[in-house]
Amino acid sequence: xxxxxxxxxxxxxxxxxxxxxxxxxxxxxxxxxxxxxxxxxxxxxxxxxxxxxxxxxxxxxxxxxxxxxxxxxxxxxxxxxxxxxxxxxxxxxxxxxxxxxxxxxxxxxxxxxxxxxxxxxxxxxxxxxxxxxxxxxxxxxxxxxxxxxxxxxxxxxxxxxxxxxxxxxxxxxxxxxxxxxxxxxxxxxxxxxxxxxxxxxxxxxxxxxxxxxxxxxxxxxxxxxxxxxxxxxxxxxxxxxxxxxxxxxxxxxxxxxxxxxxxxxxxxxxxxxxxxxxxxxxxxxxxxxxxxxxxxxxxxxxxxxxxxxxxxxxxxxxxxxxxxxxxxxxxxxxxxxxxxxxxxxxxxxxxxxxxxxxxxxx
Numbered sequence: 001x002x003x004x005x006x007x008x009x010x011x012x013x014x015x016x017x018x019x020x021x022x023x024x025x026x027x028x029x030x031x032x033x034x035x036x037x038x039x040x041x042x043x044x045x046x047x048x049x050x051x052x053x054x055x056x057x058x059x060x061x062x063x064x065x066x067x068x069x070x071x072x073x074x075x076x077x078x079x080x081x082x083x084x085x086x087x088x089x090x091x092x093x094x095x096x097x098x099x100x101x102x103x104x105x106x107x108x109x110x111x112x113x114x115x116x117x118x119x120x121x122x123x124x125x126x127x128x129x130x131x132x133x134x135x136x137x138x139x140x141x142x143x144x145x146x147x148x149x150x151x152x153x154x155x156x157x158x159x160x161x162x163x164x165x166x167x168x169x170x171x172x173x174x175x176x177x178x179x180x181x182x183x184x185x186x187x188x189x190x191x192x193x194x195x196x197x198x199x200x201x202x203x204x205x206x207x208x209x210x211x212x213x214x215x216x217x218x219x220x221x222x223x224x225x226x227x228x229x230x231x232x233x234x235x236x237x238x239x240x241x242x243x244x245x246x247x248x249x250x251x252x253x254x255x256x257x258x259x260x261x262x263x264x265x266x267x268x269x270x271x272x273x274x275x276x277x278x279x280x281x282x283x284x285x286x287x288x289x290x291x292x293x294x295x296x297x298x299x300x301x302x303x304x305x306x307x308x309x310x311x312x313x314x315x316x317x318x319x320x321x322x323x324x325x326x327x328x329x330x331x332x333x334x335x336x337x338x339x340x341x342x343x344x345x346x347x348x349x350x351x352x353x354x355x356x357x358x359x360x361x362x
Contacts, residue, residue, distance in 0.1 A: 001100055010037065024330045064078060211262035270303075331344055
């Protein structure tokens with residue numbers, strides 16, 4: 001497990017450190033404090049410098065630039081927002097380092113003057129006005145040679161990114177990392193993940209997670225009817241003869257399903273959850289924390305999550321009272337991008353703060 005995370009020149013952070021990390025880490029702070037950016041940083045360093053780690057975050061955030069060429073609109077990723085100050089120029093760089101007792105993972109991304117051959121430069125120049133040719137080099141623990149190299153325009157447009165292939169991983173591959181965003185996965189992705197869990201011990205664990213909201217759920221299945229172009233999730237309730245669409249039970253059920261499925265797929269690795277309490281009523285949050293912590297223990301997953309909710313934090317105080325052995329696995333980190341480090345609270349600290357009505361979110 002990571003014990004600390006340091007970022008230099010990445011997104012909103014000129015320099016920032018998260019320390020004393022635990023099995024489950026909750027990042028809190030004001031809007032635009034950089035909480036999700038730190039999830040991006042954990043994902044990037046876990047992927048170890050493979051070029052796909054440069055693409056995932058801008059794609060999730062829809063950081064897109066549009067170029068007009070011959071009455072056509074070209075759509076390219078705008079990667080300048082990955083760099084502190086939102087600027088691309090020669091020698092611009094960022095670096096992310098994660099440390100544990102027995103390991104250190106590091107990733108570095110640097111912009112340099114273009115060294116691509118003239119034929120490739122001429123071809124790209126026909127598609128978009130390059131200006132001074134630049135290129136991005138991504139290197140790290142699992143990509144020490146810094147290949148491949150990606151051409152980038154001065155305005156931050158990553159050129160031909162759709163043709164980029166993932167750099168070969170070393171034997172055994174990099175650690176596993178999964179990112180669950182606020183919108184959750186689409187039905188197709190969720191079905192693919194669920195299909196891998198059916199008839200395994202984790203199938204019952206996922207059903208148990210949904211029972212936090214609806215105790216009468218017995219089964220989950222994806223099915224397609226003649227009028228449906230995509231599969232739909234259905235559930236079977238006790239004492240009900242007909243199946244029911246999962247969506248009929250509200251967003252909270254879908255959120256717990258996604259959390260449980262993603263946790264199972266992240267076994268042995270890292271799970272990132274943006275706005276962990278999305279769609280959940282405050283009365284379910286202590287049970288949610290129990291599920292997250294017990295699952296993370298059982299599956300050897302380290303969790304990083306964000307939240308704006310006071311209820312989400314107060315539920316950790318309740319957990320500290322009811323199950324201190326589980327609460328000991330959680331730490332809360334208050335993020336302020338103007339500060340060099342996060343302010344860390346244990347679940348015990350949160351319980352004391354809740355008792356005395358002390359605000360810890362910033």
